[in-house]
Amino acid sequence: MKSVVIGLGYFGKIIKNKISKYYFENLSNRFNHEIITIDPYNTKADYKSLDEINFTDGKWFVTSPASTHHSILVELFNKGVKDIWVEKPICPTLHETLDIFAKKPDDVFLYCDFTWLQHNSIKTLGENKNIKHIEMKWLNDGSMIPNDVTIVSDLAIHPISILTFLLMKSLDTIKTIDIIYATDTSVLINGTSQNNITFNIEVSNSSLKKYRNISLYCKDNVYRWSSRDEFFIENIGDVEKTDAIEENIKHFVNRNTIGYPLDIARSLESVNKQFCIMND
Incomplete structure (x- = not known):
């Protein structure tokens, strides 16, 4: 082999x-x-x-x-x-x-x-229905972004892919996605889905600490996850620990695919175009 x-x-x-x-x-x-x-x-x-x-x-x-x-x-x-x-x-x-x-x-x-889509906490969040609003923060400490990419294509792609996954699990898709603030190191994104789920995403490469956070505001409860305790979700509890990269390799070796690449690419393209205009 x-x-x-x-x-x-x-x-x-x-x-x-x-x-x-x-x-x-x-x-x-x-x-x-x-x-x-x-x-x-x-x-x-x-x-x-x-x-x-x-x-x-x-x-x-x-x-x-x-x-x-x-x-x-x-x-x-x-x-x-x-x-x-x-x-x-x-x-x-x-x-x-x-x-x-x-x-x-x-x-x-x-x-x-899309590594994060195989993270057990993200997959568990995807099981929640009746989502009304989604908040995400994807913060880096100023390191790790290569010179040939932007903050959008290197960092924002992660929450955008997770957003796409969460909406598709709810039989929904992105309707509008807009940048309301942008610099070389920080981006604020908001929008709505076809079923009127609203979302806000903050992406930054100028945070003092590396930190990720997702909050799902559902009809009957709020579910919060953060990278500080990555296998625990508030109001759900502990989640089975798995390695997301190894899970991706397993799916690839077994020829099991995910159906989101083009949907994610379309949303990323829209955000990238807006980012380029705002930073021109």
């Missing part, structure tokens, strides 16, 4: 370790697995380019910068690779994302990693 990791940056290194752990725990022959790495800028990578690899089998993980996703995915399609996992977002723009789906061969399994 082979796995190929394209991009050995911050997340690529995490994925490599998680793949190794997954196969060690799940293969009957736990040592019958090889992880091959590709990165033109990392001297520890096995290869510098896709051109150096002459096989197409195995599981392929794209963890390079988002700006490279389109060209890499097209190259993998043309190469004949059948199982591809790509770090969110599939591509930085909706146009590129749609182009990838247009070019994707029918026999290729393309899995986009």
Whole structure:
């Protein structure tokens, strides 16, 4: 069994370790697995380019910068690779994302990693019905955002993907989504759903501490979750502890997909356009 990791940056290194752990725990022959790495800028990578690899089998993980996703995915399609996992977002723009789906061969399994959608607390929140309002805070401490992305495509995509998930679990979709404040380090987003659920999202890379918070205001109760106690939800209680990244890898290996990438891409595109206008 082979796995190929394209991009050995911050997340690529995490994925490599998680793949190794997954196969060690799940293969009957736990040592019958090889992880091959590709990165033109990392001297520890096995290869510098896709051109150096002459096989197409195995599981392929794209963890390079988002700006490279389109060209890499097209190259993998043309190469004949059948199982591809790509770090969110599939591509930085909706146009590129749609182009990838247009070019994707029918026999290729393309899995986009929206890590938080496999977090047990998020999935538990998704079981709540009669939601009236959603509040989210996604705060970073000033670190971790790469130079080739904006606060929207790197940070806001997380609460936007969670919002999309929560609405779809309620048989609902986003109707309007607007930025009401924006700087290079902070964004305030609000909007409504087709069924008149309102939402507010604060995203910032200038907080003193890294912190995530979600509050669901439902008809009969309020359910609050925060990263300070990530497997506990107020008015629900403790939630089973699982590793969301490992859950994503398991779904990919078993060819189980989620149906949200294009919905998330459309919402992200709308927010990105507004962000660019407000920061022009």
